[in-house]
Amino acid sequence: MIDAKREQVVENAVILIDGNLIKQVGQNLSVPKNATVIDLSGFTVLPGLIDGHTHVLLQGDITEEDYAEQILKESIPYRTLRATVACKTALMNGFTTIRDVETEGAMYADVDLKKAINNGIIDGPRMFVATRSINTTGHYLLRNSGYAWELHMPKGVQEITGADEARRAVREQLSYGADWIKIYADRSYYQIADGSFRSIPNFTAEEINAIGDETRVSRKKLAAHAVTRDGIIYAINAGASSIEHGFAMDNECIDLMVKKGVYWCPTIYVNVWVAEGRAAAGNPINKAFNDLLPVVFNKAHKAGVKICFGTDAGGFAWTENQAKEFSYMVKWGMTPMQAIKSATLVAAEMLDQTGKIGEVSPGAFADLIAVKEDPLKNISALEQVAFVMKNGKVYKRP
Numbered sequence: 001m002i003d004a005k006r007e008q009v010v011e012n013a014v015i016l017i018d019g020n021l022i023k024q025v026g027q028n029l030s031v032p033k034n035a036t037v038i039d040l041s042g043f044t045v046l047p048g049l050i051d052g053h054t055h056v057l058l059q060g061d062i063t064e065e066d067y068a069e070q071i072l073k074e075s076i077p078y079r080t081l082r083a084t085v086a087c088k089t090a091l092m093n094g095f096t097t098i099r100d101v102e103t104e105g106a107m108y109a110d111v112d113l114k115k116a117i118n119n120g121i122i123d124g125p126r127m128f129v130a131t132r133s134i135n136t137t138g139h140y141l142l143r144n145s146g147y148a149w150e151l152h153m154p155k156g157v158q159e160i161t162g163a164d165e166a167r168r169a170v171r172e173q174l175s176y177g178a179d180w181i182k183i184y185a186d187r188s189y190y191q192i193a194d195g196s197f198r199s200i201p202n203f204t205a206e207e208i209n210a211i212g213d214e215t216r217v218s219r220k221k222l223a224a225h226a227v228t229r230d231g232i233i234y235a236i237n238a239g240a241s242s243i244e245h246g247f248a249m250d251n252e253c254i255d256l257m258v259k260k261g262v263y264w265c266p267t268i269y270v271n272v273w274v275a276e277g278r279a280a281a282g283n284p285i286n287k288a289f290n291d292l293l294p295v296v297f298n299k300a301h302k303a304g305v306k307i308c309f310g311t312d313a314g315g316f317a318w319t320e321n322q323a324k325e326f327s328y329m330v331k332w333g334m335t336p337m338q339a340i341k342s343a344t345l346v347a348a349e350m351l352d353q354t355g356k357i358g359e360v361s362p363g364a365f366a367d368l369i370a371v372k373e374d375p376l377k378n379i380s381a382l383e384q385v386a387f388v389m390k391n392g393k394v395y396k397r398p
């Protein structure tokens with residue numbers, strides 16, 4: 001068993017589970033006579049993994065047309081049916097918890113998915129949901145350009161203009177069941193002469209501060225899509241707890257994130273997945289981010305930024321295993337143990353769930369996975385999960 005908390009491997013581990021909770025963990029513990037025994041000797045056991053950035057209501061979109069195809073031709077019920085498959089996929093991939101950071105136009109369907117999972121109607125991970133996300137008027141898909149102007153195109157976010165609408169959006173989303181508030185802090189990335197990247201901040205200071213303020217007083221947390229300093233610094237100063245993507249963060253961003261304890265979900269794999277296709281469609285910026293990201297990742301990790309495993313699954317097709325993210329993290333400077341911590345202990349901490357998920361400890365939920373190969377020797381072993389238990393129930397076994 002990999003004990004990421006104590007950064008050690010425990011041979012001959014016995015995990016005693018009572019109902020949905022872990023009761024006792026240790027080496028060669030005696031097993032009560034009436035216990036059901038699941039023998040995972042020959043496997044490596046870990047706590048259930050956590051993906052800090054998913055979209056179960058999306059099915060991968062390289063171009064704006066791919067996105068429009070889903071938003072315009074699939075009803076919200078149809079998209080939700082597809083999302084039930086995504087939820088099951090995430091669980092079978094070994095992710096017993098996800099933070100799903102917005103429905104991309106599917107309104108509050110994530111709240112229903114979470115409810116259906118919690119009520120045992122469908123199989124899926126524990127979900128923390130962000131509902132509709134917030135951006136300013138005209139700054140998100142579907143854009144009005146490209147369609148007849150007399151049509152009111154559906155939007156992938158809740159659009160606001162002004163601080164009052166910003167507050168209203170947060171209050172509405174929380175009233176419908178949002179666990180997190182998600183914003184899109186910047187857009188329209190471009191490179192300047194010195195080689196660094198900039199963007200346009202989406203919100204005025206009044207708007208973004210109103211969102212941060214409203215989120216904080218409700219004792220919820222704010223996740224901010226932000227790619228360059230023009231989004232990252234604004235969002236952190238408004239109280240964001242996590243920066244999503246952050247591909248082009250500079251040293252000042254890194255220092256600020258360390259100082260304020262802000263989490264970073266690097267979402268490496270989605271950028272790899274979209275880069276070639278977007279370049280072919282005339283937008284090569286993701287290729288530039290691919291070149292930049294190894295350096296940024298290594299620098300942020302060394303500086304002590306709290307990196308939370310987050311993939312943007314759904315931004316890429318759910319047929320791709322989100323655990324592919326691990327290999328990049330290790331290639332770019334993390335030890336396998338650090339990458340595992342990122343998807344367990346660090347993610348649990350971001351979600352304010354320390355002690356409940358992301359560790360194999362007495363009192364924690366019985367969320368466990370097992371893999372055949374040792375992921376400390378070969379991190380891609382986590383792409384081949386053989387056993388999944390969530391909340392004491394087995395969903396997959398060798």
Ligand SMILES: [Zn+2]
Pocket residue numbers: 053054055101312315
């Ligand atoms: Zn995303």
